[in-house]
Amino acid sequence: MTAGTGANGTAGTSGGSAPGGDPDPLAANLHWWDSTVPVHVASDFYDVEGWLADQRGPRAHEAAVLGDVTGLDLVHLQCHFGKDTLSWARVGAQVTGLDFSTPAIEAARHLAVRAGLSDVSDFVCAPLSAAVNVLGADSFDVVYVSLGALCWLPSIDEWADQVAGLLRPGGRLFLHEVHPVSASLSDDDLTMVYPYFEEAAAVVDAQAGTYADVSATEALPGDPTYTWNHGMGEIVGAVVSHGLRIDRLDEHDWTSFQRYPWLVQHGEEEFVTPADRLRIPLSFTLVATKA
Numbered sequence: 609m610t611a612g613t614g615a616n617g618t619a620g621t622s623g624g625s626a627p628g629g630d631p632d633p634l635a636a637n638l639h640w641w642d643s644t645v646p647v648h649v650a651s652d653f654y655d656v657e658g659w660l661a662d663q664r665g666p667r668a669h670e671a672a673v674l675g676d677v678t679g680l681d682l683v684h685l686q687c688h689f690g691k692d693t694l695s696w697a698r699v700g701a702q703v704t705g706l707d708f709s710t711p712a713i714e715a716a717r718h719l720a721v722r723a724g725l726s727d728v729s730d731f732v733c734a735p736l737s738a739a740v741n742v743l744g745a746d747s748f749d750v751v752y753v754s755l756g757a758l759c760w761l762p763s764i765d766e767w768a769d770q771v772a773g774l775l776r777p778g779g780r781l782f783l784h785e786v787h788p789v790s791a792s793l794s795d796d797d798l799t800m801v802y803p804y805f806e807e808a809a810a811v812v813d814a815q816a817g818t819y820a821d822v823s824a825t826e827a828l829p830g831d832p833t834y835t836w837n838h839g840m841g842e843i844v845g846a847v848v849s850h851g852l853r854i855d856r857l858d859e860h861d862w863t864s865f866q867r868y869p870w871l872v873q874h875g876e877e878e879f880v881t882p883a884d885r886l887r888i889p890l891s892f893t894l895v896a897t898k899a
């Protein structure tokens with residue numbers, strides 16, 4: 609899911625408002641995310657049973673960029689039901705996941721027990737805006753944020769403030785996200801149809817189903833969701849202005865999920881543009897250190 613395609617991977621409306629007027633976007637998003645949890649836990653997309661059976665750790669590219677996390681305190685912001693969070697516990701980190709969805713946090717705790725990782729994990733239900741208040745300032749060696757998180761937040765500056773507050777001096781932000789250029793393009797002909805820069809007005813989507821299961825129209829009948837894109841310069845600028853030093857920023861011509869139906873799989877973890885199309889930036893990774 610991205611700001612450009614709405615929560616379920618289908619076209620949204622830029623700058624619109626929900627039927628009935630004057631909605632609370634974050635409350636509407638919370639309702640939608642609560643409804644996704646049982647669908648996502650059971651989905652082929654997330655493949656929880658395979659992840660448990662294979663005892664998978666983090667994505668190979670992420671592990672290579674972040675390096676050895678043994679003994680580090682790592683917080684995963686917007687952790688959903690904790691699969692990515694617990695993957696870092698499998699390779700030695702002491703992990704904390706934060707998400708505003710109660711069903712997501714309950715599912716994460718249950719998954720931790722099933723994975724035998726409850727001693728090295730903690731899951732906390734809170735909105736991103738309360739992260740420092742709830743988890744404590746200067747508490748983590750790593751803040752980790754993964755695919756499909758930033759688009760749910762109206763202000764990248766407020767997000768960076770929380771990230772900087774959570775990190776200890778010398779701690780690192782590791783962000784692996786959908787590229788904001790990709791988020792602004794239509795799925796079929798790649799024309800720019802959604803905002804690239806952060807706008808006050810959200811992209812409103814009300815399609816049934818979810819990116820992880822388009823057939824789940826009963827559980828997810830098409831309640832509206834609200835997303836916001838953030839340009840690359842806005843993301844980098846927010847991180848730097850909150851006292852972090854950028855160590856590396858890599859824009860990738862691959863992504864870890866089938867962002868467009870016409871992407872082709874390359875290796876186990878990557879989807880790329882076919883050879884007859886120009887490559888576009890599909891995802892990016894950023895590492896930054898708190899002074």
Ligand SMILES: C[S@@+](CC[C@H](N)C(=O)[O-])C[C@H]1O[C@@H](n2cnc3c(N)ncnc32)[C@H](O)[C@@H]1O
Nearest residue numbers: 641686688707708709735736754755756757760
């Ligand atoms: C796509 S998921 C997280 C990505 C993760 N890589 C995954 O797929 O498991 C986005 C998560 O953001 C959470 N979320 C959205 N808005 C939030 C907010 N304002 N505060 C905290 N969590 C939020 C949702 O509940 C959801 O679990």
